[in-house]
Amino acid sequence: MFMDATLVRIGHGVELHHQQGQREAARDVFAQVWDEVGGERGDPLHVCVLAHAMADVQDDVHQELLWDLRALAAAELLTDADVARAGVPMSVASLYPSLHLNLGECYRKLGDLERAREHLHHAQAGIGALGDDPYAQLIKGGLERLARLLSSE
Numbered sequence: 001m002f003m004d005a006t007l008v009r010i011g012h013g014v015e016l017h018h019q020q021g022q023r024e025a026a027r028d029v030f031a032q033v034w035d036e037v038g039g040e041r042g043d044p045l046h047v048c049v050l051a052h053a054m055a056d057v058q059d060d061v062h063q064e065l066l067w068d069l070r071a072l073a074a075a076e077l078l079t080d081a082d083v084a085r086a087g088v089p090m091s092v093a094s095l096y097p098s099l100h101l102n103l104g105e106c107y108r109k110l111g112d113l114e115r116a117r118e119h120l121h122h123a124q125a126g127i128g129a130l131g132d133d134p135y136a137q138l139i140k141g142g143l144e145r146l147a148r149l150l151s152s153e
Contacts, residue, residue, distance in 0.1 A: 003086070003087040003088075004045070004046075004086035004087055004088075006033060006036075006037060006043075006046050006050075007045070007046070007049060007086060007087075007088065009029065009033050010029075010030070010033060010046075010049050010050050010053055012029060013025075013026040013027075013029035013030050013033070013053060014026065014053050016029060017053075017056060017057055023057045024057075026053075026057050027054070027057040027058075030050060030053055030054045030057065031054075033046075033050055034050055034054065037050065040070060040073075040074075044074040044075070044077035044078050044082065045074075045078055045082055045083060045086050045088070047070065047071070047074035048071050048074035048075045048078060048095065048099075049071075051067045051068070051070035051071035051074060052067075052068070052071040052098070052099060052102070054067045055067035055068045055071065055102060055106075056102075061106055061109045061110055062110075064102075064106055065103070065106040065107070065110070068099065068102045068103045068106055069103070071099055071102075072099045072100075072103065075092065075095050075096065075099055078092045078095075079092065080092055091129060093126060093129035094129040094130050096122065096123070096126040096129065097123045097124075097126045097127050097129065097130060097139050097143070098123075098139050098142075099123075100119040100120070100122040100123035100126070101119070101120075101123045101139060101142045101143055101146060103115075103119040104116045104117070104118075104119035104120040104123060104146050104150075105142075105146055107119060108146065108149060108150060108153070113150060113153055116146070116150055117150055120143065120146050120147060120150060123139075123143055124143060124147075127139070127140065127143065
C-alpha cells in the first residue's frame with residue numbers, strides 16, 4: 001500500500017518520541033520536515049499530522065497549544081479524498097477526537113477549564129468516527145481521564 005513519504009518521516013519522529021523516548025531528536029525531525037513542507041502554507045494533511053506530533057514534544061504548554069491549534073486549523077482544510085490519496089486509512093472525522101483531546105488537555109493545564117470542557121465535548125461528540133481498535137481505545141481512555149480531571153476541578 002502506498003504511504004506518503006512525508007507522513008512516513010513524521011511517523012519516524014513519532015517513533016523516536018513514543019517508542020524510544022527521544023523527544024529532542026523527534027522535535028528535530030519535525031522541525032526539519034516543517035521547513036521542507038513550507039510550514040503552515042504546506043499541504044494541509046502534512047501540516048495537520050506534523051503539528052499534532054510536534055505539539056507532543058513541546059516543553060512549554062503555550063507552545064504545545066500553538067501547535068495543537070495549527071493541527072486543528074489544517075484539519076479543517078482536509079477532505080477524505082486528501083487523506084485517502086496519501087494512503088491514510090482513516091477519515092478526516094476520525095482525526096478530530098484526538099485533536100480536541102489534546103486541545104482540551106492544553107487548556108486544562110493552562111487553567112482555562114471552560115475551553116478545556118468545550119474541547120472535551122467536541123472530542124466526545126466525534127468519538128463515533130473511530131473504530132474499536134487500539135488507537136480508538138487510546139483516545140477514549142484519554143477522554144475519560146480528561147473528563148475525570150475536569151470534574152474534580
